[in-house]
Amino acid sequence: MITRASKSLLTLSLGIFALLVGVDNIFDYGTNFAFVQHVLSMDTTFPGNKLMWRAITSEWVHHAAYALIIASELAVGLLCVAGAWRMFAAKSRPGPQFNRAKALAIAGLAAGFGLYFFGFLVIGGEWFQMWQSTAWNGQEAAFRFAASFGLVLIFVAMEDGDGWP
Amino acid sequence: MAMTDFREIEAPRMRVLTAGQVVAVGHAGHVHLLQLESGNTLWSYALSGREGATACEGQPVTVGIVGDVVLAGAMGHVFALDLETGDLLWHKDHRARGAGETTFAFGGPGSDYVSSLAT
Numbered sequence: 001m002i003t004r005a006s007k008s009l010l011t012l013s014l015g016i017f018a019l020l021v022g023v024d025n026i027f028d029y030g031t032n033f034a035f036v037q038h039v040l041s042m043d044t045t046f047p048g049n050k051l052m053w054r055a056i057t058s059e060w061v062h063h064a065a066y067a068l069i070i071a072s073e074l075a076v077g078l079l080c081v082a083g084a085w086r087m088f089a090a091k092s093r094p095g096p097q098f099n100r101a102k103a104l105a106i107a108g109l110a111a112g113f114g115l116y117f118f119g120f121l122v123i124g125g126e127w128f129q130m131w132q133s134t135a136w137n138g139q140e141a142a143f144r145f146a147a148s149f150g151l152v153l154i155f156v157a158m159e160d161g162d163g164w165p
Numbered sequence: 166m167a168m169t170d171f172r173e174i175e176a177p178r179m180r181v182l183t184a185g186q187v188v189a190v191g192h193a194g195h196v197h198l199l200q201l202e203s204g205n206t207l208w209s210y211a212l213s214g215r216e217g218a219t220a221c222e223g224q225p226v227t228v229g230i231v232g233d234v235v236l237a238g239a240m241g242h243v244f245a246l247d248l249e250t251g252d253l254l255w256h257k258d259h260r261a262r263g264a265g266e267t268t269f270a271f272g273g274p275g276s277d278y279v280s281s282l283a284t
Contacts, residue, residue: 034222043220044240046262134264135224135240 001091002165004098007156008088011105014152015080018112022073025066036066038136039124045132054127072115079108087156095162105156112149116142182207182249189235191226196237196244198251208251210237210244215256218242229269238267 025032038044040062042055056062083105090101120142124130130137187207190197198207213222220240227238234254235246241260246253259267 038219038222041219047241047260048262135220 004087004091004160007102007105007160008084008091010152011080011087011109011156012084014112014149015077015082015084015108017077018073018080018108019077022070022077025070025073029066033062033066035136035138036069037062038133039128039130039138040065042128044135045129049129049132051129054129069115069119072111072119076108076112076115079104079111081108083108095160098160102156106153109149109153109156113146113153116146116149121146187230187248189228189230189237191228191237191239194222194224194226194239196226196228196235196246196251198235198248210246210251210253212237212239212242212244215242215244215253217258218244218256220260227267227269229271231271236269238269241265241267243267 037059040056042052045052083102086101086104087098090098093101120138125139125142130139186201188199188201190199194211194213196210196212198209199205200207212226213219215221218240221242224239229236230248233248235248235251237244237246241258243257243259244253245255
């Protein structure tokens with residue numbers, strides 16, 4: 001029971017985190033919008049690098065990308081919160097039923113991992129060469145978030161039997 | 166004999182400010198000139214507002230005052246601003262690969278001292 005409750009609570013904490021990030025980005029739009037602008041514009045990467053053709057300076061694209069990020073954060077948050085509730089509600093059910101109740105949580109946690117790993121490390125870090133920037137570089141934070149979602153995803157996805165604590 | 170139109174005569178502009186009366190502050194992509202006595206802001210200049218200098222937004226800024234000019238440096242960009250008005254006199258982009266500091270050295274042969282600043 002403790003294991004199942006722990007899976008639910010950890011998923012809930014990540015869901016609240018993602019919701020907070022999304023809501024904060026709506027109410028404090030400008031702070032992280034500057035981040036999106038600089039990463040997409042590639043204006044703090046090494047001058048003269050041969051990948052500058054990837055830079056996007058169109059402001060409406062910056063807004064659209066930021067809106068997509070915020071929407072993804074909110075979606076991840078909602079999936080995780082709903083998934084946590086479903087797991088918590090099923091925590092006393094037989095193992096197979098509890099395992100089936102994990103679907104939303106696994107979807108939310110996987111989406112969270114995908115958002116921070118693919119969105120920030122693959123697209124931001126490598127496609128837009130964010131790694132070259134000391135000024136606007138969110139790789140470390142993105143890795144912390146991706147690692148948190150990944151670890152909880154592994155824990156939650158482990159099959160639960162009926163004899164577990 | 167031509168009449169002189171006194172309206173066309175420009176009187177020499179008097180400098181109100183001198184370097185000793187002000188302090189230049191560089192922070193987060195901005196330069197601020199403050200009155201030394203009161204701390205009041207005389208003018209502010211956003212380095213990233215200049216075309217081609219968006220990289221300076223939010224970055225550490227090195228500042229110095231040489232005569233009637235405030236020099237500011239960030240991300241390899243160097244700006245010269247009018248001490249009195251804060252107007253841009255010139256801007257040069259010396260950005261290079263990497264994250265090198267932007268430093269200044271003032272003075273030279275014959276001057277009393279040389280100082281250097283860095284961000």
